[in-house]
Amino acid sequence: MQSSNNASKDFIREIIDEDLKTNKYNGRVHTRFPPEPNGYLHIGHAKSICLNFGIAEDYGGLCNLRFDDTNPTKEEEEYVKSIIEDVRWLGFDWDDRLLFGSDYFDQMYEYAVQLIKAGKAYVDDLSADEISWFRGTTTTPGENSPNRDRSIEENLNLFEQMKTGEFGDGEKVLRAKIDMSHPNLNMRDPIMYRILHASHHRTKDKWCIYPMYDWAHGLEDSIEGITHSICTLEFENHRPLYDWFLDALDVYHPQQIEFARLNLTFTVMSKRMLLELVEGKYVNGWDDPRLPTISGMRRRGYSPSSIRNFCKRIGVAKVNSMVDFDFLEYCVREDLNKTSLRFMGVLRPLKVVIENYPDNKIEEIEAINNPEDPEAGTRKIPFSKVLYIEQDDFMEDPPKKFYRLAPGREVRFRYAYFITCKEVIKKDDKIIELRCTYDPETKGGYAPDGRKVKSTIHWVSAENAIDAEVRLYERLFTVKDPAGQKGTDFKEFLNSDSLEILNSCKIEPELKKMKPLDRFQFERLGYFCIDPDSNSEKLIINRTATLRDIWAKIQKKQENKN
Ligand code: ATP
Ligand code: MG
Numbered sequence: 311m312q313s314s315n316n317a318s319k320d321f322i323r324e325i326i327d328e329d330l331k332t333n334k335y336n337g338r339v340h341t342r343f344p345p346e347p348n349g350y351l352h353i354g355h356a357k358s359i360c361l362n363f364g365i366a367e368d369y370g371g372l373c374n375l376r377f378d379d380t381n382p383t384k385e386e387e388e389y390v391k392s393i394i395e396d397v398r399w400l401g402f403d404w405d406d407r408l409l410f411g412s413d414y415f416d417q418m419y420e421y422a423v424q425l426i427k428a429g430k431a432y433v434d435d436l437s438a439d440e441i442s443w444f445r446g447t448t449t450t451p452g453e454n455s456p457n458r459d460r461s462i463e464e465n466l467n468l469f470e471q472m473k474t475g476e477f478g479d480g481e482k483v484l485r486a487k488i489d490m491s492h493p494n495l496n497m498r499d500p501i502m503y504r505i506l507h508a509s510h511h512r513t514k515d516k517w518c519i520y521p522m523y524d525w526a527h528g529l530e531d532s533i534e535g536i537t538h539s540i541c542t543l544e545f546e547n548h549r550p551l552y553d554w555f556l557d558a559l560d561v562y563h564p565q566q567i568e569f570a571r572l573n574l575t576f577t578v579m580s581k582r583m584l585l586e587l588v589e590g591k592y593v594n595g596w597d598d599p600r601l602p603t604i605s606g607m608r609r610r611g612y613s614p615s616s617i618r619n620f621c622k623r624i625g626v627a628k629v630n631s632m633v634d635f636d637f638l639e640y641c642v643r644e645d646l647n648k649t650s651l652r653f654m655g656v657l658r659p660l661k662v663v664i665e666n667y668p669d670n671k672i673e674e675i676e677a678i679n680n681p682e683d684p685e686a687g688t689r690k691i692p693f694s695k696v697l698y699i700e701q702d703d704f705m706e707d708p709p710k711k712f713y714r715l716a717p718g719r720e721v722r723f724r725y726a727y728f729i730t731c732k733e734v735i736k737k738d739d740k741i742i743e744l745r746c747t748y749d750p751e752t753k754g755g756y757a758p759d760g761r762k763v764k765s766t767i768h769w770v771s772a773e774n775a776i777d778a779e780v781r782l783y784e785r786l787f788t789v790k791d792p793a794g795q796k797g798t799d800f801k802e803f804l805n806s807d808s809l810e811i812l813n814s815c816k817i818e819p820e821l822k823k824m825k826p827l828d829r830f831q832f833e834r835l836g837y838f839c840i841d842p843d844s845n846s847e848k849l850i851i852n853r854t855a856t857l858r859d860i861w862a863k864i865q866k867k868q869e870n871k872n
Pocket of ligand 1: 343344345346347348353354355357358540541542570571572573579580581582
């Protein structure tokens with residue numbers, strides 16, 4: 311069962327290949343995605359999800375969805391639900407392996423007792439500050455706690471009392487007895503359990519002691535029979551501890567492998583910062599389309615396959631780096647270009663009256679649904695005397711390179727006719743209407759006499775158009791690395807123009823058929839999708855991305871240089 315795609319094999323898959331060769335885990339490959347339910351998932355998590363579930367798929371192995379829910383105070387049911395929805399939406403499946411670290415609390419407690427009995431753990435009375443003082447620094451060794459040499463008997467008693475609630479929060483902790491002068495600070499008698507009289511989302515009030523991450527995580531992996539425990543680089547110097555616990559208990563021992571986390575330009579990816587943006591109402595909830603959350607990207611119109619593709623292409627490395635947001639958009643456009651139906655919609659309408667067109671006539675014009683996909687076929691669009699075009703597509707006094715509509719000029723109305731502007735009507739200096747004529751000989755948008763026009767613009771029939779609110783999004787931050795600016799608060803770099811709401815848009819009637827989250831292209835304007843807050847009174851549309859492909863331009867420039 312070798313991974314099929316040899317060309318793009320990353321270092322983790324190479325490790326797995328080697329383990330399969332040496333039969334390290336009897337040919338098994340079993341990974342897990344272990345989110346802490348203290349926030350919504352973001353695109354960085356998507357990288358980890360694609361990696362863990364992807365490896366399981368490639369090797370015919372298994373991947374668990376496991377909630378690392380060992381911290382009762384920050385975790386909520388809402389997050390659990392959203393995480394399940396997001397992983398499923400990305401296209402992955404865990405069968406019956408939806409697991410919770412908290413389900414192992416009894417087992418973890420037993421393991422802790424086992425370590426105490428082996429003389430490898432002790433109860434300490436020092437306060438958090440004292441513990442930190444005794445720990446020493448990277449340049450000075452730590453000192454043993456005065457409680458380090460308690461008898462096994464006494465430790466067992468105290469630990470039992472910690473569990474039954476004899477002590478207040480922070481009065482005691484259980485620590486591993488390793489080495490207070492270890493060069494790796496994580497090994498200086500790390501805390502395994504703390505006292506916290508808090509209710510847990512699943513175990514409710516059963517426990518008032520909770521396991522620390524380093525203690526719990528390896529046990530969760532071990533209990534589930536994980537083979538390769540993949541995590542991000544900041545856990546590299548926790549690995550000796552991960553190994554120490556499992557060796558000390560002499561239990562099944564998975565292998566921890568670290569990879570570089572994904573960072574994206576012009577956004578933040580820390581859950582704490584995302585929470586701050588949501589709670590401070592700088593954005594409209596966790597699924598605000600400007601956020602790098604999976605739910606935000608879904609609402610914005612990103613497809614799961616484009617996110618999976620993005621994750622595949624950025625690869626897996628051992629060094630942290632920053633990926634260009636433009637590259638993510640490039641992956642999104644590439645996918646949407648292939649799959650999106652095209653429509654016409656006018657964001658900032660300007661009324662056009664075709665003077666020589668019959669008053670009550672409505673004509674059906676044939677339009678191509680997706681030039682990238684012949685199977686998508688054609689549709690009919692109504693054309694009539696009164697139409698809307700984009701305000702930007704007309705200039706009264708056009709500069710040299712402006713080829714669109716202008717007084718006296720002829721352009722093509724997409725799929726319909728050649729139209730000539732005859733007169734501009736204004737009210738208080740503002741252009742409110744154009745009077746135009748059409749050439750009936752140019753039906754379909756081509757002149758039999760072979761004359762050409764320099765521009766094609768989109769339009770909708772006023773009588774048939776539906777109204778919509780369209781929301782345009784720009785980057786949420788004005789700088790590439792808002793979290794990395796020394797001495798500043800990341801919120802200082804919020805882009806005040808990140809959301810623009812246009813509420814008098816006119817769109818072609820065919821879009822009535824669309825359902826929430828359906829994706830499509832408005833010709834010349836970009837990719838869009840129906841916002842789930844739409845209802846029968848109000849249609850809300852989000853712009854997913856413009857058609858401008860910045861990434862392709864960057865690539866071209868690079869190529870020209872080389
Ligand atoms: P916190 O900010 O609370 O430490 P976290 O971002 O590490 O949270 P977890 O819920 O612990 O979030 O993450 C679940 C998994 O996703 C972990 O295995 C973690 O390594 C991985 N992960 C989190 N952020 C990224 C990222 N930016 N790139 C790749 N993987 C990530
Ligand atoms: Mg974490």
